[in-house]
Amino acid sequence: MKTETTLTAAAxxxxxxxxxxxxxxxxxxxxxxKIKSADDAVRGPAWQGAGPVGAPAVAPLAEVMSDPHFxxxxxxxxxxxxxxxxAGRPGANPERKAVEAELIKLLSHSNANVRRHAVWMLxxxxxxxxxxxxxxxxxxxxxxxxxxxxxxxxxxxxxxxxLRGAMDGAPEExxxxxxxxxxxxxxxxxxxPSKKLVPVKQTSxxxxx
Amino acid sequence: MNRIHRRSFLQRxxxxxxxxxxxxxxxxxxxxxxxxxxxxxxxxxRLNIAxxxxxGMGGGHLxxxxxxxxxxxxxxxxxxxxxxxxxxxxxxxxxxxATPYRDYRYVLERKDVDAxxxxxxxxWHACQTVHACxxxxxxxxxxxxxxxxEEGKAMVRAARGNRICVxxxxxxxxxxxxxxxxxxxxxxxxxxxxxxxxxxxxTPSDDNPVPxxxxxxxxxWDLWLGPLPWRPYNxxxxxxxxxxxxxxxxxxxxxxxxxxxxxxxxxxDADRTGPVSVETKGRIPTRGLWDSAIDMEVTYQxxxxxxxxxxxxxxxxxxxxxxxxxxxEGIREGYGAVYYGDKDKLVVWVGDGQVYTEKKAVEFxxxxxxxxxxxxxxxxxxxxxFEGIKTGRKTIMNIEGGVATAFLCVLGNLxxxxxxxxxxxxxxxxxxxxxxxxxxxxxPQRFPYAL
Numbered sequence: 083m084k085t086e087t088t089l090t091a092a093a094x095x096x097x098x099x100x101x102x103x104x105x106x107x108x109x110x111x112x113x114x115x116k117i118k119s120a121d122d123a124v125r126g127p128a129w130q131g132a133g134p135v136g137a138p139a140v141a142p143l144a145e146v147m148s149d150p151h152f153x154x155x156x157x158x159x160x161x162x163x164x165x166x167x168x169a170g171r172p173g174a175n176p177e178r179k180a181v182e183a184e185l186i187k188l189l190s191h192s193n194a195n196v197r198r199h200a201v202w203m204l205x206x207x208x209x210x211x212x213x214x215x216x217x218x219x220x221x222x223x224x225x226x227x228x229x230x231x232x233x234x235x236x237x238x239x240x241x242x243x244x245l246r247g248a249m250d251g252a253p254e255e256x257x258x259x260x261x262x263x264x265x266x267x268x269x270x271x272x273x274x275p276s277k278k279l280v281p282v283k284q285t286s287x288x289x290x291x
Numbered sequence: 292m293n294r295i296h297r298r299s300f301l302q303r304x305x306x307x308x309x310x311x312x313x314x315x316x317x318x319x320x321x322x323x324x325x326x327x328x329x330x331x332x333x334x335x336x337r338l339n340i341a342x343x344x345x346x347g348m349g350g351g352h353l354x355x356x357x358x359x360x361x362x363x364x365x366x367x368x369x370x371x372x373x374x375x376x377x378x379x380x381x382x383x384x385x386x387x388x389a390t391p392y393r394d395y396r397y398v399l400e401r402k403d404v405d406a407x408x409x410x411x412x413x414x415w416h417a418c419q420t421v422h423a424c425x426x427x428x429x430x431x432x433x434x435x436x437x438x439x440x441e442e443g444k445a446m447v448r449a450a451r452g453n454r455i456c457v458x459x460x461x462x463x464x465x466x467x468x469x470x471x472x473x474x475x476x477x478x479x480x481x482x483x484x485x486x487x488x489x490x491x492x493x494t495p496s497d498d499n500p501v502p503x504x505x506x507x508x509x510x511x512w513d514l515w516l517g518p519l520p521w522r523p524y525n526x527x528x529x530x531x532x533x534x535x536x537x538x539x540x541x542x543x544x545x546x547x548x549x550x551x552x553x554x555x556x557x558x559x560d561a562d563r564t565g566p567v568s569v570e571t572k573g574r575i576p577t578r579g580l581w582d583s584a585i586d587m588e589v590t591y592q593x594x595x596x597x598x599x600x601x602x603x604x605x606x607x608x609x610x611x612x613x614x615x616x617x618x619x620e621g622i623r624e625g626y627g628a629v630y631y632g633d634k635d636k637l638v639v640w641v642g643d644g645q646v647y648t649e650k651k652a653v654e655f656x657x658x659x660x661x662x663x664x665x666x667x668x669x670x671x672x673x674x675x676x677f678e679g680i681k682t683g684r685k686t687i688m689n690i691e692g693g694v695a696t697a698f699l700c701v702l703g704n705l706x707x708x709x710x711x712x713x714x715x716x717x718x719x720x721x722x723x724x725x726x727x728x729x730x731x732x733x734x735p736q737r738f739p740y741a742l
Contacts, residue, residue, distance in 0.1 A: 164710075
């Protein structure tokens with residue numbers, strides 16, 4: 083009798099999980115269809131209300147970021163922001179972790195704009211689990227500056243260690259940027275002084291006198 | 292040492308003055324006097340001024356300083372802009388005498404520059420102010436002071452640490468009727484103020500979005516972006532319209548909130564405090580590049596003393612009582628605030644270069660022994676800055692007040708961005724109990740445009 087009850091309960095859980103997955107899929111499909119609408123009266127409310135759709139929508143939305151219609155691509159990007167910020171609310175750690183996991187996957191996306199957006203979103207909701215994958219982008223010439231900024235925002239020693247660790251193999255010019263991040267986090271760095279006060283851009287306008 | 296002729300003071304005291312300043316006495320000298328390369332003050336005791344950002348409000352500041360120059364008060368020695376057309380126009384307005392620069396850091400390298408007027412897009416204010424302070428230049432910076440909490444804290448540290456006189460361009464505090472309204476409230480005429488409700492018309496939306504494109508030849512796009520993350524140029528970013536983007540402007544709550552709420556903090560003597568909670572509801576555009584809320588309502592709750600500040604777009608506009616004056620002076624009634632006390636209320640219209648209040652406050656005579664409130668010389672915001680430089684007294688919109696005001700604007704937008712009420716520790720100046728929102732207190736700057 084006890085075994086039968088346990089099996090019934092397990093089946094109910096599985097059925098419930100299947101129903102939830104189906105609901106998730108339906109919500110994601112509905113969101114993506116609306117985000118792809120050329121009508122901003124449809125698309126706008128969709129991205130603005132995307133937050134609760136959550137992690138399952140992150141990867142499909144990332145694909146829409148490559149849409150040739152710039153307003154549709156922008157809406158997808160903003161929908162991801164809504165999802166990340168909704169998941170980052172206090173008391174929603176499982177949702178945040180799920181979104182974090184999806185954003186980490188995007189760090190290896192073929193579209194640099196997607197990688198760039200993902201790393202910035204992880205600067206808001208990523209924890210120690212995200213630091214390694216984010217730091218890998220410090221070797222990505224297209225996105226490394228965004229990755230440096232994003233890591234600078236993530237608290238904790240892992241992010242500091244990642245920034246310091248990147249100093250070894252980084253191109254010489256990028257080492258100055260990494261040093262800036264480390265100093266901003268209170269670290270001491272030998273060499274590579276700040277360039278923030280070094281002027282470099284000349285004007286072609288002349289004084290007349 | 293309220294009034295002193297600087298040149299004669301220099302001749303009499305020389306290096307002793309440097310020691311006095313280092314000991315914490317009022318800063319009465321141009322910043323360059325403190326530098327090792329100092330030899331002689333510039334002609335006729337004038338401050339040497341450089342303008343960073345010469346379009347829009349920057350053009351207005353330049354015109355003001357050129358008028359002062361014609362009266363022998365200042366020398367306009369340099370102009371700087373990332374738009375070559377604007378720069379060329381600015382040079383021409385100086386009669387070709389000011390040296391042009393694209394990169395403001397050349398300006399900061401000049402030992403003969405005493406002070407800078409910064410009127411660049413908002414996302415540049417903090418970096419340029421911090422750098423100017425670190426190179427010993429006094430600063431007039433346009434409002435709002437900063438785009439993030441971290442930026443604001445860095446500005447305060449830099450100004451204090453380098454003993455720099457900063458005036459933030461919320462010039463409403465310097466206006467005559469702002470002084471009269473402040474005096475009326477501070478002397479208890481409406482009782483204990485429990486609520487301040489602002490009104491303001493909507494923020495524009497980008498109803499005709501355009502795709503990214505190549506920047507125009509006259510614009511240094513990289514330098515315009517500066518500390519912001521790099522992205523392709525889009526003509527909806529500039530000029531002027533940067534203020535409708537959250538990251539570089541922040542909508543009317545920052546553009547005009549930095550005036551109307553500046554006055555609220557001033558009148559409530561709340562520059563050194565802050566709210567304990569911030570909650571925003573708003574309507575965000577459904578299309579286009581501009582992402583600032585079209586309409587919004589932000590409720591700030593202050594404690595000890597307890598009062599509530601509401602920023603509302605559109606809110607409840609109060610028409611100005613003298614319709615002839617509205618026409619005659621072009622009073623912009625589209626924004627203002629009502630101060631509710633436990634005895635009465637007071638309306639203050641507009642809040643920037645124009646400030647108007649009710650007759651009862653204008654006609655009020657402060658009784659003997661009544662409360663004195665700050666008053667800018669000649670009700671002139673720039674003059675207040677000059678006096679601050681020369682006497683060492685706090686300007687009416689000093690860096691602490693400017694940052695406190697900007698924090699209200701920033702927090703109002705942050706609550707909207709994350710979609711929830713925020714708890715704020717006004718003493719530590721930190722968001723509490725919300726790690727994700729807390730991280731948005733900073734936005735790391737793109738290299739090399741660091742704080």
